Amino acid sequence: MFPYKTSLQxxxxxxxxxxxxxxxxxxxxIRNGKLVPGTKLLGSRTLADLLKIHRKTVVACYEELLLQGWVESIPKKGTFVNTKLPLTQKTAITDSFYISEKEYSGFSFYRNDGLLEKKIEKREGVMYINDGVSDTRLAPAEEIARIYRRIxxxxxxxxxxxxxxxxxxxxLRxxxxxxxxxxxGLQVSKEHILITRGSQMGIWLSSQLLLNKDDIIVVGETNYASADITFLQRKARIKRVLVDDNGLVVKEIEKLCKKRAIKAVYVTSHHHHPTTVTLSAERRIHLLNxxxxxxxxxxxxxxxxDFNYNHAPILPLASHDTHGNVIYIGSVCKTVAPAFRVGYLIASKDFVNEAAKLRGYVDRQGDALLELAFAEFIKSGDLDSHIRKVMKVYLERRDIFCKLLKENLADYFKFEIPKGGMAVWLRLNKQYAWSLVAEEAVKHGLVIGEWQRYDLANKKHNGIRIGFASYTKDEIVLLIQRLIATCKSIKKAL
Structure with missing residues (x-):
């Protein structure tokens, strides 16, 4: 007889x-083959007595099994496991009936190793370097929550x-x-705007509509790694041009145009990712032409x-675009907090229409209530107030961060004080390697992260981005202390 009492908990x-x-x-x-098709189940009274539960509970259970097709009821004979069920391969029953951990799939699928995102489980007492994100502790969560509740x-x-x-x-549009x-300085209407769930969605939609296999897209020798990976996923050919203190060297793009048909140029105009330099006004006009x-x-x-400390921001390329060549992508994720997935793609009406259709394949619509909340948040002036508030904080943090770097780590790193943004482009002295720094840093409670992504073109510039905006003054001091300890340990070992 089947051991009902020990098998059912x-x-x-x-x-x-x-x-x-x-x-x-x-x-x-039944699925594990412990109760095979045709097996007669205990009567409801017998099972209820065995499990010390009410008979109605067993009756309700059998009715549920009958509705789902797992059992069949034969008048005057009883309840049986459905004989039409195919035999299943027997497997061991785990201790828990409620947890099933499947490490590997039972089918083949296409992998995208370039898109792999490593999971980082943060540990208490350890500092994690980022490449320039806002301090979520300064996010106007209460203001947005009040607007959300009101709506x-x-x-x-x-x-x-x-x-x-x-x-x-x-x-919101x-x-x-x-x-x-x-x-x-844009000249657009709501018909030119598609709301996205952040800049990355805008980059993905644009690449899907612009690029096919072997199409050429131009980027900087240093570039935003996620954009590169997105373009490569389309099997496009990436052509890289030099980036100097004034941004992309547009003359190199012009030389490429004379030789090959180019589908697109990707540019982080304010400020270049990862080096933080700003594309000059002259080069902006040249690129548009x-x-x-x-x-x-x-x-x-x-x-x-929004984050410029030394001067007013230069108007984007999109503000000078009169021929529909610019796809302008932005978000409030960086400005407010990454959790608020509200961004935008701005382009000609025909491109926006096509992007909206494509977006429907992967994301039927955004969060309408959150988008309404941000419409009011922007219209009321709260967004501008928040920007003014954090600008002062981030400027102070930039100055402290750069001052301590210069005073304590000038022998190890070269950098320019960024005119804007939330990160510093840090170039390590070439007698050292980031692989060693990253390995040693862990011993001092500091995680560098995926430093390799800053040199996908293998130019060996030995630079990475380190964010400063998300750390308080005391946290910056601690981060620098751990970086000092790391560098001294490496120097001593060499």
Whole structure:
């Protein structure tokens, strides 16, 4: 006889009803081949007595199994495991009926090793270097939450809980058009705007529509690694040009245009990722003229336009675009906090329409309530107030970070004080290697991260980005102390 009493375990402390616990365990026993098709189950009274539960619980369990097709009821004979079920391969039953850990799939699939994201489980007492992110402790979470609650309490809210458009919330598109026209010199309407879940979605959508196998896209010798990987995933050919103190060397792009057909140029105009330099006004106009002449797209990723410490920001390429060559991408993720996945793609109407259709394949729509909240957050002036507030904080942190670097680590690193952004481009003395620094840093409670991604072109520049904005003054002092200890240990070992 089947050992029902030891095989079936019920837990009254769980939220799941007892009859469903029982039914799920029966299903698992059937799937594992412990109860084969045709097996007669115990009568409801007998099983109830055996498990010390009410008979109605067993009846409800059997009814559930019957509805799902796992058992069949034969009048005057009893309840049997469905004879039409195919025999299953027997496997050992685990101790828990509620947890199933599947490490490997039972089918083949295509892998994208370049897109692999390493999981970092942060440990207490360890500092993790980032490449320039905002301090989430300064995020205006309470203000946004108040706006969100106010919106959610409106009588009209059911309208926004239904399926919406892939273009994004209309109110946010209208507010963004006004805001960006006023602050960045754009000349767009809501029809030119697609709301995204951050800059990366904008880059992905653009690459899907612009690039096919062997199409050429131009980027800097140093470039945003995630953009490179996105373009390579499309099997495009990446052509790299020099980046100097004034950004992409556009004359090199012009030379390429005379030899090959170019589909697009990707540029982080404010500020170049990873080196933080700003594309000069002269080169911006030159690049726009080339785009018009040779009919290529410019993907302008303006990820941190708002953070400029030495001067007012230079208007984006998109503000001077009169021929529909620029795809302008940005987000509030960097400005406010990464968790608020609100970004935008701005381009000609026909491109935006196509991008909206494509977006529907992977993301039916964004978060309508969050988008409404940000529409009000921007329109009320709260976003500008937040930017002014954190600008002062980040400027102070930049100055402290760079001062301590210069005073304590000048023998190991070269850098220029960034005019904007949230990170410093740090070039390690070439007698040392980042692999050794990263390995030694762990011993001093400091995790460098994936330093290799800053040199995908293998130029051996020995540079990485280190963010300063997300650390307080005391945290910056501690980070520098750990970096000093790391460098001294390496120097001593050499």
């Amino acid at each position: 019920l837990n009254k402390a769980l939220k799941e009803p007892l009859y469903l616990q029982l039914a799920n365990q029966f299903i698992l026993l 959610a309490s409106r009588k009209s809210i059911p309208t926004f809980l239904d399926y919406g458009t892939t273009y994004g919330n209309q109110k 209208e507010v963004l058009a006004t805001y960006l026209n006023e602050t960045r 080339l785009a018009k002449k040779y009919n290529f797209a410019i993907i302008e990723d303006d990820y941190d336009y």
